[in-house]
Amino acid sequence: MSLKQKVAQKIKRFPKGYIFFPGDFPGVDYVALKIILSRLVKDGEIVRLGNGIYLNPKRDPEIGILYPGMDEVAKAIARRDQVEIKPSGEQTINNVGLSTQVPINTVYITNGTSKTINIGKNKIVFKGKANKKLKYGTGKIGSIITAIESIGPKSITDKESNLLLSLLDAEPIDKVKKAAVKAPKWINNLILQHLKNTA
Incomplete structure (x- = not known):
């Protein structure tokens, strides 16, 4: 062979x-x-x-090759590089529909090195932040807290706050509280008040 x-x-x-x-x-x-x-x-x-x-392509009889989304590609790269990643705050805001702007790049925070990878006409940007911005975790909870933090205490509206916090409702309360403790005090207060209101 x-x-x-x-x-x-x-x-x-x-x-x-x-x-x-x-x-x-x-x-x-x-x-x-x-x-x-x-x-x-x-x-x-x-x-x-x-x-x-x-890509080992998956094909649809009518559509043809089914290409992966940028998030899937980013996770595969993270797997290869053995690093942790999570969507940036701006990326999460866009993902949940709070932003009307179409992002040019897909941006992730990583404990690895900063780099930009071209995928066709798209770009995946990894911003190396050591562990500072990953302290809330790399899952959904961490992404939501990062999104709230990126908007800021003076700019976030009730609508934005309520939408982002509502995304935490399906997450285990103990994990939400554990991540919230690591967040700035104003975010911790927002989350604790939300948990109290939805209890």
Whole structure:
């Protein structure tokens, strides 16, 4: 079996829609691997999403290739780099519909290094903030607190506050309180008052 066949066989074992990288083929010469992956892209077997970022495509009979969203790509990159990420406050505000502006870039806070990755015509921006902005966690709770913090105590409206806080209702109360303690006092007070009102 040729090296190309071995690589192709391994890719076929990946789930459809799986995002992978050259690092997923340990022990294979990098230069040879890049040539093989380029050929597989040319043959339509895989899709190149960006530099060193590939997709084992999932296809729909009518639509064709189902491309992953930027969030999915970002999480795959974080998995590769073994770092934590979460949407920036501005990104979360846009995700929940509070902003009418269409973001040019998809922005994440990370405890890794700052970098910008081109995915087609889109860009994924990772802003390295050590652990400072990740102290609330990388899940939904942390993203919401970061969004509230990014608006600021003097700018946030009741509508924005109520919408963002309502997103915490489905989260475990103990986890919400634990994250809130790490937030600025004004945010902690907002969250505790919301929990009291919805109890």
